[in-house]
Amino acid sequence: MAATVSLLSRQGYEATAVKQITTEAAAPMGSFYFHFPGGKEELALAALAQGAEGVDALLRGTLARASAPEDGLADCALALADALTRSNWLDGCPVAATALESIGRSPALRAAAAEAFDRWIVTLQRHLTAAGVADEPARSLAVTALALLEGAEMLARVRGSAEPLHDAAAALRVLARGVVPTEH
Amino acid sequence: MAATVSLLSRQGYEATAVKQITTEAAAPMGSFYFHFPGGKEELALAALAQGAEGVDALLRGTLARASAPEDGLADCALALADALTRSNWLDGCPVAATALESIGRSPALRAAAAEAFDRWIVTLQRHLTAAGVADEPARSLAVTALALLEGAEMLARVRGSAEPLHDAAAALRVLARGVVPTEH
DNA sequence: GTCTATAACCCGATAGAC
DNA sequence: GTCTATCGGGTTATAGAC
Numbered sequence: 351m352a353a354t355v356s357l358l359s360r361q362g363y364e365a366t367a368v369k370q371i372t373t374e375a376a377a378p379m380g381s382f383y384f385h386f387p388g389g390k391e392e393l394a395l396a397a398l399a400q401g402a403e404g405v406d407a408l409l410r411g412t413l414a415r416a417s418a419p420e421d422g423l424a425d426c427a428l429a430l431a432d433a434l435t436r437s438n439w440l441d442g443c444p445v446a447a448t449a450l451e452s453i454g455r456s457p458a459l460r461a462a463a464a465e466a467f468d469r470w471i472v473t474l475q476r477h478l479t480a481a482g483v484a485d486e487p488a489r490s491l492a493v494t495a496l497a498l499l500e501g502a503e504m505l506a507r508v509r510g511s512a513e514p515l516h517d518a519a520a521a522l523r524v525l526a527r528g529v530v531p532t533e534h
Numbered sequence: 535m536a537a538t539v540s541l542l543s544r545q546g547y548e549a550t551a552v553k554q555i556t557t558e559a560a561a562p563m564g565s566f567y568f569h570f571p572g573g574k575e576e577l578a579l580a581a582l583a584q585g586a587e588g589v590d591a592l593l594r595g596t597l598a599r600a601s602a603p604e605d606g607l608a609d610c611a612l613a614l615a616d617a618l619t620r621s622n623w624l625d626g627c628p629v630a631a632t633a634l635e636s637i638g639r640s641p642a643l644r645a646a647a648a649e650a651f652d653r654w655i656v657t658l659q660r661h662l663t664a665a666g667v668a669d670e671p672a673r674s675l676a677v678t679a680l681a682l683l684e685g686a687e688m689l690a691r692v693r694g695s696a697e698p699l700h701d702a703a704a705a706l707r708v709l710a711r712g713v714v715p716t717e718h
Numbered sequence: 719g720t721c722t723a724t725a726a727c728c729c730g731a732t733a734g735a736c
Numbered sequence: 737g738t739c740t741a742t743c744g745g746g747t748t749a750t751a752g753a754c
Contacts, residue, residue, distance in 0.1 A: 362635045364548035368730060380739050383731065390730065440638050447634035449692050451546045454624050464692050493689065493698050494705040498678065501685030505677065508633050508648045514677050521678040521709055528708060552748065564721045567749065574748070 351375075354397040355404070355444050362447030363394055363459065394448065395462050401444025402466035408433070409473050419481030420530040423474065423495045424519040430503055431515035439507045446500055471496050482531045491529060495522055535559075538581040539588065539628050546631030547578055547643065578632065579646050585628025586650035592617070593657050603665030604714040607658065607679045608703040614687055615699035623691045630684055655680050666715045675713060679706055 353374040357366045368390050372382050386392045412429045416422035434442065449463035474492035479485060502518035537558040541550045552574050556563050570576045596613045600606035618626065633647035659676035663669060686702035 360638045362546065362548060362631075364546060365635055365639065367728080369728085378739050379730090380732080380741095381737070384737065442634070442637075446688065447546075447631070450626070450631040450634065450688060451549055453626075453691050454544045455549065460692060467689055467692060490701045490704065493701045494682065494686070497685030497689050497698050497702055498682045498705075499685065500688060501681030501683065502678070504630065504634060504684060505651055505681050507637050508644060508651060514681055517674045517677045518681055520674065521682075524709060524712060525705055551746080553746085562721045563748095564723090564750080565719070568719065 351397065351400060354393060355401045356441060358394065358397050358448050359401065359442050359444040359446075360440050363451050368393075391456065391458060394459060398445055398448065398459070398462040398466060402469055405444065405466070406469055406473055409470060413473070413477040419477070420526040420532075421523060422477050422481075423491075423522040423526050426474075426495070427499055427502065427515045427519035427522055430499060431506065431512040431519075434503065434506060434515070435512055439510050442503050442507050443500060446504065467496060478526075478530065483529050487529045491525060494525065498522065535581065535584060538577060539585045540625060542578065542581050542632050543585065543626050543628040544624050547635050552577070575640065575642060578643060582629055582632065582643070582646040582650055586653055589628065589650075590653055590657055593654060597657070597661040603661070604710040604716075605707060606661050606665075607675075607706040607710050610658075610679070611683055611686065611699045611703035611706055614683060615690065615696040615703075618687065618690060618699070619696055623694050626687050626691050627684060630688065651680060662710075662714065667713050671713045675709060678709065682706065 354371050372379050409426055412425050413422040416425045445463050445466045452459035471492045474495050475488045478488035498518050502514040505514040506512055538555050556566050593610055596609050597606040600609045629647050629650045636643035655676045658679050659672045662672035682702050686698040689698035690696055
């Protein structure tokens with residue numbers, strides 16, 4: 351299962367063969383279809399849900415540890431850069447590749463991807479409202495922040511450089527300072 | 535060829551069969567391998583290059599038509615939203631899906647995707663330097679803008695809503711105003 | 719140069735013995 | 737519940753007639 355999350359993150363849904371998954375998990379093909387009668391798609395749905403939880407935990411942890419509320423979003427970009435560097439740019443967002451592939455092909459996968467994105471947006475938005483930002487600018491900035499994180503991560507992985515995520519962190523700091531009320 | 539660009543944009547590299555391409559182009563399988571001895575991958579490389587040119591033309595046209603230099607980046611987000619809505623969220627970035635699939639699998643495709651992204655970044659950066667922004671903040675903002683455009687487009691397609699691209703446009707306006715010198 | 723027919727292979731999924 | 741052996745179909749790519 352963790353193997354599936356990683357494979358979907360690295361190569362997407364279409365390029366990932368069921369056989370590759372069962373091999374990596376040291377499980378035989380046959381019993382796989384006992385646990386996942388819905389086949390490959392059902393497994394992918396479960397993997398997307400698990401991947402969504404993993405990313406959400408990373409975001410929540412990073413936001414909670416932020417030295418100042420207005421730096422939380424930027425810290426998320428830096429946390430992604432760190433995780434990516436450690437995996438040699440292989441383990442990216444566990445949802446992105448599958449999301450793009452699913453748009454015109456699998457309504458179920460597309461919905462699962464949308465749900466994952468929504469969950470992360472809510473997490474980011476809550477961080478902002480907790481810092482005193484009103485609901486509406488908070489939601490808009492949360493959507494923008496997630497888009498920027500996803501896009502910067504894609505650029506970083508394709509180029510093999512953390513630069514886009516560092517640039518994104520700087521931009522997120524600017525955007526957050528525009529809406530988060532300062533204490534003094 | 536144009537068919538290939540569209541198919542890569544809609545479903546990525548792995549999900550696109552050579553047969554689907556030749557069928558859509560009303561060409562027989564056999565002669566395809568005469569024109570593309572490198573097979574599917576060589577065709578995809580050509581399609582990525584053509585897709586890169588198409589997007590670059592859209593960006594250049596939008597930036598040239600911008601009412602004010604500091605609105606150029608935001609206009610790009612709105613142009614993408616417009617094109618996406620017209621295709622029912624199907625025809626997105628012709629590079630993104632293939633880029634994510636290729637990272638751990640095909641160095642040639644990954645390099646082609648990186649080249650496309652670089653080209654767009656240069657186009658965005660030139661718009662900023664032409665508006666009087668210094669090289670370094672211009673490059674950093676161009677990278678951030680492309681990341682935001684790509685991420686927002688992915689979110690918009692997955693959710694079937696232009697909202698993320700509108701939010702991105704607003705953010706790009708804020709970021710551009712922070713670095714583009716005003717006239718008066 | 720163009721196209722058909724097919725090879726060689728891999729895919730997801732299943733039947734059926736255990 | 738577990739696993740092996742296999743099915744039917746779709747994949748890329750090619751051989752060979754035209």
